Amino acid sequence: MPEKQRYTLPTKAGDQRQLGELTGAACATLVAEIAERHVGPVVLIAPDMQNALRLHDEIRQFTDQMVMNLADWETLPYDSFSPHQEIISSRLSTLYQLPSMQRGVLIVPVNTLMQRVCPHSYLHGHALVMKKGQRLSRDALRAQLDSAGYRHVDQVMEHGEYATRGALLDLFPMGSEQPYRLDFFDDEIDSLRLFDADTQRTLEEVEVINLLPAHEFPTDKAAIELFRSQWRDTFEVKRDAEHVYQQVSKGTLPAGIEYWQPLFFSEPLPPLFSYFPANTLVVNTGSLETSAERFQADTLARFENRGVDPMRPLLPPEALWLRVDELFSELKRWPRLQLKTDHLPEKAANTNLGFQKLPDLAIQAQQKAPLDALRKFLESFSGPVIFSVESEGRREALGELLARIKIAPKRILRLDEAQDAGRYLMIGAAEHGFIDTQRNLALICESDLLGERVARRRQDSRRTINPDTLIRNLAELHVGQPVVHLEHGVGRYAGMTTLEAGGIKGEYLMLTYANDAKLYVPVSSLHLISRYAGGAEENAPLHKLGGDAWSRAGKKRRKKYAMWRRNCWIFMRNGRQKRDLPLSTTASITSYSATASRLKRRPIRHRRLTPY
Template identity: 45%
Template sequence: AAQLDSALRFFLGENDVPLVPFPDWETLPYDAFSPHQDIISERLAALAQLPTLRRGILLVPVPTLMHRLAPRDYLDAHSLLLDTGQTLGLEAMRLRLEAAGYRCVATVMEHGEFAVRGSLLDLYPMGSPLPYRIELFDEEVESIRRFDPESQRSIESVGQVRLLPAREFPLDENGITRFRQGWRARFEGDPQQSPVYRDVSNALAPSGIEYYLPLFHERTHTLFDYLPDASLILTTDTVEQAAQTFWQEIGERHEQLGHDRERPLLPPVEMFLPVPEVFAGFRTRPRVQFQHFELESAHGTNFATAAPPSLNLDVRAANPTATLEAFLAGFDGRVLFAAETTGRREYLLELLRGHDIHPSPVENWTDFLDNDTRLGITVAPLEQGLLLTDPPLAIIAEPQLFGLQVLQRRRRKRAERDTDAIIRNLAELTIGAPVVHEDHGVGRYLGLQTLRVGDTDTEFLTLEYAGGDKLYVPVSSLHLISRYTGAAPDSAPLHKLGSGQWEKAKRKATEKVRDVAAELLAIYARREARHGYQYHIDEAQYRAFAAEFPFEETPDQQAAIDNVLASMRDDKPMDHLVCGDVGFGKTEVAMRAAFVAVQAGKQVALLTPTTLLTRQHLENFRDRFANWPVRIESLSRFRSKQEQSQVLTDLREGKVDILIGTHKLLQDGVKYRNLGLAIIDEDKAQTMLKMLDVLDE
């Protein structure tokens, strides 16, 4: 749906056809987590808009469509219009907002919050892009103004504001009563044993309460009930498979999580639409099905399209653009290149011009259609190209040229513990596998054995140690066993029980830890006694640079950025270690620091472990700094000796702002005019120490 949304916005251009987003909760079925308030806000805004929408496009993934929803009359009954000149009692309004799920806070920052300060009511309605400040004169609404939640400054006056409920379920007295009755009717046992039941009874919304939504309503609706009668449904050829897959996932999650007595689950049919009901909903309105194959039936329409070709640039070939050139030579229509960002467009232009391909920059799709240039290039984050045969016209998206590497997507993962080190399930243990007991050291797992302890039969893990000694570990103490990660499993050195070998090994490890700690203490003591360069950050320019970041910073990423900038403002030497998995945003932290250094007139060195990573960083940095007068160069085996010599000369003269390279940056001939920041994308201590020596010089 996100890919289709980007493509539609590109092709619609200036067209005023509204695109209505209806996001997924972004949780797994029956999760004990609640969606973010911004997601709930978008969903409620869409549901409120749909019944009266006369013209527009609604994009919905199949899993989102399969969720049951609050009935339409719930939104109507819990919505409110406020006009200037209207009479409004603050206390009554506060109680009404709380009943609708809004939270009273000191300062309004997020959707679903309100604050009362004297005669002012600050309110962030669901579905609204900005919060509102309502000023009262006695009990009359004197003015309504939008304001910026960051600066808390008013922006503009409006005459009216519509308030939607803050949740997709009521948490007022009637809603709580209906929930309690529904719970007791569906689940056996004492309801007071469930934290979910107790929280809702106390007018609290526990995490994951959305998966009990049917208990708050007499009936539920589906998205089909919200669609206008004149709606046209369009589906792709993967809808049925996606619906079947999601329904199977629902069943698996229900089976996996349905045995918790404190958190019993509703049957899947109460919370989700079965696949037959989904297709029954499709039949309630006219439907168009898209297929990828040619239809021979007279009831279908075959558009004059073909599959976009793969035009991968082979950087190792003598002519990397040979495939692209062959396509352009054999295609007699017009071609538009789509670059993902402004920086990527400049990079692509430079690359194509080097092979005598000269596309003309155009503003957008409409601009390309309005002129007669044969080759054009624009900025559009398309993941698929387009090939029309009548009229002949092609769009070449970046993935066609560079593969999937070009797609810059933030991969979000849940926080996980180290599943490689901790054995969570007995099924993960194989007979004869070496394991480590926290108190007794390395042994071999021989399987499960039932032993009678007192009057109870208990299962134990049997571990064999050196000399054939056996250790029986209760299954309840599984957390004491971890996976052995040393030498080859067959040659794992087994410890002897009672010999003190394991205690001696742990004692040596502890001593080494103390040695490292003492060394670190000495290093940091020397660092505290030294003075470094103190950066003064131009806040306006920095905010402009940060605003160009196309993603929302994660809390940890923002904390890392803030810590690095705070250290750069300090007069102490800076040394930060930024850890994170691939795709978690470490490079953006480095880019923010590099921007601050370059703006202060300093040079930046970025050390990478491989030539390939050097090239990737070069492209990413040039893309990120495309709108700024920053020169970024690299040193690697991909550059000729003449090019490297020119880069080194310009580096000494201060004409290169950011230099990216492998160990070549550590060679004697690399001299900086004013090096102020080193970024090391490397995990080898020896390389780090060499770079620190360069900095000391």
């Protein structure tokens, strides 16, 4: 997007400026513009994770610069379960890259910014580079992997695992999107290849791989001894086998060990700010102070409520998170730009950019002229108008709809291609549009036309589980506990077992169903299992494996939905007949609206929901 020098960027530490009158996706376009203009990385602070994810998708629509998120642990403070391995992998990758980041945008919610992190010296000191032709003993590599916290398994399925078979070593490095297969010839790496974790089939060859530690803290013998020493200095030691101290002493990392992370380091954990390059520009949206104070209060409340368990004594919040005053003290060390929705008072540090909300352009399918509001707006607006949709299919659908009011938008890839007073159509994730009065430009999104958020059609029909019932760690299960399998319904957890499939041994969860039927679920498919949340455990049903009780419940829901759609169509048809509105117009609008609106976005999670 061409820069018109409408505002000045802060450049010195402690220099603060504000930009006002921002609405809809204007914030995303502005951050993209800033990233193109600023010679250095831009750290965007969002009020919460939901806004961080939305901004990530929107900003990518408007810039070719790198846009990253620092993943949240997706656990509440002092939770008794650990983040998923994919989350840790994503975090380690981002933290490793951040100090050398030259351009681009890092988006981080306030609570993640307040979280203390491992020292960067730990990541760099424990990173390993392996190349084709490199001389490396397999035994030495296994020792390094064990020391870095990697788990030796029979079949590699997720991050932080490795497996050995003869001259082959399979490895899923933290920070990598795919696992690798190393083929050794004596003590030399003969080949490095990617492979598919689901099919175990070897893919293309690569020349080098980077290996990051498996955790955000060290797990070697020295680190374990340091943990034990600092635990004894801080807490009372219990002899119970389930006590955190005893488990770590035996080399077992209990669920939620991340909340004792400081005990694995000899120095206090540094803030995330210590990773920022010197030329970083900090940008924030929303009320930073309000969000920070709310998170601090929530953290303190969790500490006071959960700190009474002698088996899991807690470190004070200040050991794990910055206080609000510490957060703002750190912010003063960087140039900062605040983005506001309101009109700002006239001051040297303030600039109002004149973005306005769109008028009501919602398609009124029940009216005789459903697109009348949009047509009138387009006739009166003299500048370029860009329509934004989220997929190629919906681009086609909206194009056909606009053709009914004689609008033929030109397809573009970037916002800066809209130069003259034309009508344009692009693919992107922007939720709500705006009018840029200073540039005489309008952006119209699908939600502006349909009256609600619509999202990209998923590439498959995956379903998701209520996050409150997700089982994130095997330690959360006990024998006899009722659990729900996404495909097979309610059964009982019967423990773990080792089975051989395709010549490869693996760990499986054993679930029992009615008539003593058993279902074996790979540990890698733990995400398909959730806790039973339908009432008391003793009253939980026991479904028949392969029966129709579970599928019948789903069919009943789908039948109700189909009936609702049929009633809507009858209502629309009757209304059309009364007004003599052409069927094609009403059908097109109704079909588009119904199809798009039922594809509402679910909260994005880092966990893949793939069938086993």
